[in-house]
Structure formats: structure tokens, C-alpha cells
Amino acid sequence: MLRLDGVLDGWRPKPGHGSDPLLAARAVWPELVGADVARAAQPVAIERDQTLIVLTTSSAWSHQLAFLEPEIVRGLRALPETRALTRLRFRVGKLRARPSSRGAAGGPRNASEGVPAEPPAKTLDDALARLRRSVERTRAAHRAGGGTFCALCEAPVETGPTCSPCREDDERRRSFACERLLFEAPWLTPEEVMGVVDGLDAASYDGIRRRLLRSWWDELRRARALHKLRQPIDRIRLRKLASSFVLLETRIDPNRLEMDSAVRVNALGDLYDFVREIEQT
Numbered sequence: 242m243l244r245l246d247g248v249l250d251g252w253r254p255k256p257g258h259g260s261d262p263l264l265a266a267r268a269v270w271p272e273l274v275g276a277d278v279a280r281a282a283q284p285v286a287i288e289r290d291q292t293l294i295v296l297t298t299s300s301a302w303s304h305q306l307a308f309l310e311p312e313i314v315r316g317l318r319a320l321p322e323t324r325a326l327t328r329l330r331f332r333v334g335k336l337r338a339r340p341s342s343r344g345a346a347g348g349p350r351n352a353s354e355g356v357p358a359e360p361p362a363k364t365l366d367d368a369l370a371r372l373r374r375s376v377e378r379t380r381a382a383h384r385a386g387g388g389t390f391c392a393l394c395e396a397p398v399e400t401g402p403t404c405s406p407c408r409e410d411d412e413r414r415r416s417f418a419c420e421r422l423l424f425e426a427p428w429l430t431p432e433e434v435m436g437v438v439d440g441l442d443a444a445s446y447d448g449i450r451r452r453l454l455r456s457w458w459d460e461l462r463r464a465r466a467l468h469k470l471r472q473p474i475d476r477i478r479l480r481k482l483a484s485s486f487v488l489l490e491t492r493i494d495p496n497r498l499e500m501d502s503a504v505r506v507n508a509l510g511d512l513y514d515f516v517r518e519i520e521q522t
Contacts (some may be wrong), residue, residue, distance in 0.1 A: 263287050265322035273316045277361060277368035282306060283336050291327045296334045303331035305369050312376055315396045318406040415440055419449045427488035428495045450489065457486045465515040476519045483509065483516045
């Protein structure tokens with residue numbers, strides 16, 4: 242059985258199992274939450290790419306672990322494969338038997354230190370209290386050593402005001418806001434977009450713009466191929482996408498777009514006839 246001294250705050254990610262977040266979560270779960278919790282709760286699925294489903298042995302375990310959700314999620318997000326997880330959802334069910342952690346001599350051993358492990362907790366309350374004490378000890382040690390905590394999620398950080406997962410989340414939100422503006426209002430100037438999206442700089446704007454144009458172009462080509470095969474396509478979205486593509490690519494005044502067909506032909510190239518067809522239907 243693993244000791245709880247290094248769980249959560251003291252835990253550091255190890256190489257994961259490829260790119261599968263569920264396999265990665267299962268692999269690190271006993272070390273992350275401790276053996277007591279791992280015997281009563283196991284990750285079984287991921288929903289909508291962000292929610293880890295955890296099966297527990299009773300509603301009491303589900304209820305109590307819900308209070309520790311922020312700590313557990315914070316630990317999971319330290320692993321690259323599970324960085325997208327933002328919440329846990331608990332369900333009661335029958336857990337699978339886990340492989341034994343007994344050492345060569347037959348008794349339970351501490352995998353990391355090679356010394357006899359502490360006995361299993363006798364009750365749910367004992368297990369959770371042990372876990373909470375471990376969290377507090379590691380946070381206190383981090384603070385005593387001059388460490389700081391993320392301003393957003395309170396995870397321990399070595400340098401800077403925020404942890405890596407929070408910084409990446411901030412970048413994703415900024416990128417999403419920029420992408421939405423470029424799709425909905427492609428006539429806005431870069432300066433206007435950067436004025437609306439907090440923290441967006443010129444280099445990031447240009448990278449997002451180029452990526453969107455490539456993505457939209459590929460989507461239009463795929464739609465044309467499906468259309469030729471008489472497969473259903475989302476004509477409303479494609480009309481909007483084609484218009485946004487032309488405006489973002491050419492920077493032309495939208496009031497001139499319908500009148501200046503030469504601009505559309507140059508921007509859309511061999512996709513022009515396909516776009517004209519879906520606009521007329």
C-alpha cells in the first residue's frame with residue numbers, strides 16, 4: 242500500500258500511457274489519491290472530454306469525495322494526458338479487483354520507499370481524514386520552503402503567478418474568443434479584435450487567423466466532395482463560413498463583397514462555383 246505523505250500536492254506526473262486520458266488517469270489514480278481511496282473509488286470513463294467518471298463503493302464515498310474534487314482534479318491536471326479534465330462525477334457501483342501491491346515477502350510494501358506501509362484505514366472517515374492531513378502537510382511544506390500557489394486554482398507553483406494548466410486554459414479561452422470574433426465579425430481590424438480579447442497580442446492574432454483560414458478552406462473542400470457524392474451538408478454554416486473566409490482573407494469592406502465578384506473569385510478559387518451553388522439553394 243502506498244503511503245499518503247506524497248499524494249496530491251506532493252505528487253508529480255510520470256510518463257503516461259500514450260494519449261489516452263482515461264488510461265493515464267487509471268494508471269496514476271492509486272498514487273494520486275492514496276491506496277485507501279483507490280480501494281473505494283476508481284476512474285471508469287470520461288464524458289465530453291472534460292468530466293472523469295469515478296465509480297465508488299457507496300453513496301457515502303461519493304458524497305465525501307465530492308468535497309475533495311478540486312484537490313483531485315488539480316492533481317490530474319498536472320499530467321499532460323489528463324490536463325483537459327475539469328470536474329469529477331461520482332457513481333455508485335461494483336469496482337473491479339485491482340492487482341495486489343504485495344511485495345516479494347508477501348506483505349504490503351511501500352512501492353517508492355521499500356518499507357512496510359501503514360495499515361489500511363478502518364473507516365471512510367479515517368481514510369478521508371488521512372488524505373486531508375496529507376494535503377495539508379504537503380501544502381505547509383511547500384509554503385515553508387518559500388513556494389507559492391497558483392492565483393487561480395491554488396496549486397503549488399515554483400515560479401510565476403499561475404500554474405501551467407491554468408495558463409494553458411487562459412490561452413485556450415483567449416484563442417476561442419478570438420476565433421469566435423473572426424467567424425462572427427471578420428470585418429473587424431486586428432486592433433479592434435485585440436481590444437476586445439484581453440491579453441491577445443499581434444503574433445497570437447496572426448497565428449489564429451492563419452489557422453482559421455486553413456481550417457475553413459479544408460472544411461469547404463470537404464463539403465464540396467460530400468456534395469458531389471450527394472451527401473447532406475450544412476448549407477447555412479457553409480454560407481456563413483464562405484463569407485467569413487472571403488472577408489478575413491481579403492480585408493475587403495463587407496458592403497462591397499456582393500458587388501465585387503472578382504474579389505470572391507480570387508479568394509475562393511476553384512471553390513467559387515460550389516459556394517455560389519449553395520448560396521442560391
